[in-house]
Amino acid sequence: MTVQSERRDPSFAQSAGLVAGREIGSRLRSRAFVISTIVLLATVLVTVVLGSIFGAQDDPDRVAVVGSGADAVAGVASLEAVPAGDLDAAERLLRDGEVTAIVAPTDLVESSGIVGDDDLSAAETGTAVPGASPFDITVVGFEDAPRSVASALSITPPVAVLDPAAVDPMLAYFVALGFGIVFFLSALTFGQTIAASVVEEKQTRIIEILLSTVSARALLTGKVLGNSAMALAQIVLIAGLAIVGLAVTGQQILLGGLGESVVWFIAFFAIGFVMLAALFAATAATVSRSEDVGTVTMPVTMLVMLPYFLVVFFNDDAAVLTAMSYVPFSAPVAMPMRIFLEQAEWWEPILSLAILVASTAVAVLAGERMYRNSLLRTGARVKLVDALRG
Incomplete structure (x- = not known):
């Protein structure tokens, strides 16, 4: 009597996990990604060391x-x-x-x-x-x-300030620059990686083979989770290296002020990047040629660039920072900045994070629908309305 083994299709979680592992593995095997990460970490370390050197007191x-x-x-x-x-x-x-x-x-x-x-x-x-x-x-x-x-040796009269700033303006500018650059580079790098991967799979028709094994939802989930894990790991490495560098170089004052804001930055980035990753994948799925990726992902790219420029130019404007901290695309940069400047009440980061979570859920649902409805449509660019309607 011959016993025929029953074929079992992988579950949604297994499929998404396989795709996520594939995305992580491909990133780790990429020499360009490894080199760029090393350069970024080295830049952070050099910045911390230079800050210690130039911030040190001159010899008497x-x-x-x-x-x-x-x-x-x-x-x-x-x-x-x-x-x-x-x-x-x-x-x-x-x-x-x-x-x-x-x-x-x-x-x-x-x-x-x-x-x-x-x-x-x-x-x-x-x-x-x-x-x-x-x-x-x-x-x-x-x-x-x-x-x-x-x-x-001169006698200096007592000096008083009517409304003293909590943080030195120059220090605030560099902290804002740091948050903005890290968010901008990480989100843009991994977001464009997801977009390129989606279009490559459509252009080479590999997507037809993949969809015969896993669902479009599992495929998108795996891509988003895999790249989000890599982006978050990079952010944690940068934050850890900066904290260790500040501690070793004796910049305890700056370390004490940055600690809480860095933790909130990591939390906001982890959720905010999921939203951006879903949008990058969804918009990229509407085209079939790699030459068109830049055009269709431009709106999402602008959403990544805008917080960087706003926080750099308006880091000393409390009203602008407050408004930015409740907008999902800029909250990952603006709210940690307000926490560093001691402008945020205890409940504001929680409320802002809740708004970001809700916005991410909506973006992921819309992105999944666009992705699923556009994957097998080749040729001309799929219109936004058609992608959403199916």
């Missing part, structure tokens, strides 16, 4: 101090006192280049004759002419007036 100016000059320099963080026994010893240190200036009692400098009366002027050294100086000390330079030393 070394100054030779004589007599009461030591008391004037004491407590000034930007100056390092080098004790000198007398004015002659201080002058030798200055001429040898071991110090940038001499800080000494004014009467001692006037009586020593190491500088002429014309050189001891308020215009160049910050002191009055001899005999009428209201200062107890004089700062002496070698070839140029040591203005940085004189400025460090």
Whole structure:
């Protein structure tokens, strides 16, 4: 008696998982993708290191101090006192280049004759002419007036700000630039990859073989999930590398401010990219030639580019950022930025994320319908109305 094995079709989850694994595998085997990811990670690391170098405090100016000059320099963080026994010893240190200036009692400098009366002027050294100086000390330079030393020793009146900004404007600009670039590059790179894959399968007629094994819905789900997983993994790698770099280079202040906003950025990106991926696949399915991909995906590409430009140019405009944080296509960039700037209430990210989830569900349903209705239609471009209607 011969037992005939029963053929079982794969379930929806199995089919989608197979397609997702195929998408991930093809990306990992792509040399261009690996190299571009390494370059992107290296760029992030270099940016963090350069930020540490340029943000580090300059070494204090070394100054030779004589007599009461030591008391004037004491407590000034930007100056390092080098004790000198007398004015002659201080002058030798200055001429040898071991110090940038001499800080000494004014009467001692006037009586020593190491500088002429014309050189001891308020215009160049910050002191009055001899005999009428209201200062107890004089700062002496070698070839140029040591203005940085004189400025460090100057008395600065108390300064108050009526409405202080929570974050330094320049720092806010670079954080906005970072969020915008990461979102723009990752979404555009993987979105275009999905679009190219869809058109390639239509153009080579491979799609007919695939649809004989898996459903169009499973095929689209696998493509979206596979590329979304790769995009999210890239974002997590970038965020992890940036956090480790900030910690190693001692930028704890920036690290503390960025931590929460980075976590929200990852959450928003994970959902927002699913929406964009579905739209890239759906629009690409309406054409049969790779030459037409750029044209049909242009509207989705603009939706990716718009948040980047808006957050870069309007990162200091609270009203624009607030509006952007509730628009699904710009929320992944705007809401983390508002969290970093401490402009968002605790409930706002939750509400914005809920709006993004609902919008993603609608986009995926519409995209799946367009994708399913357009896959087997070759030749002329499928109109949007026809793709939606079927």
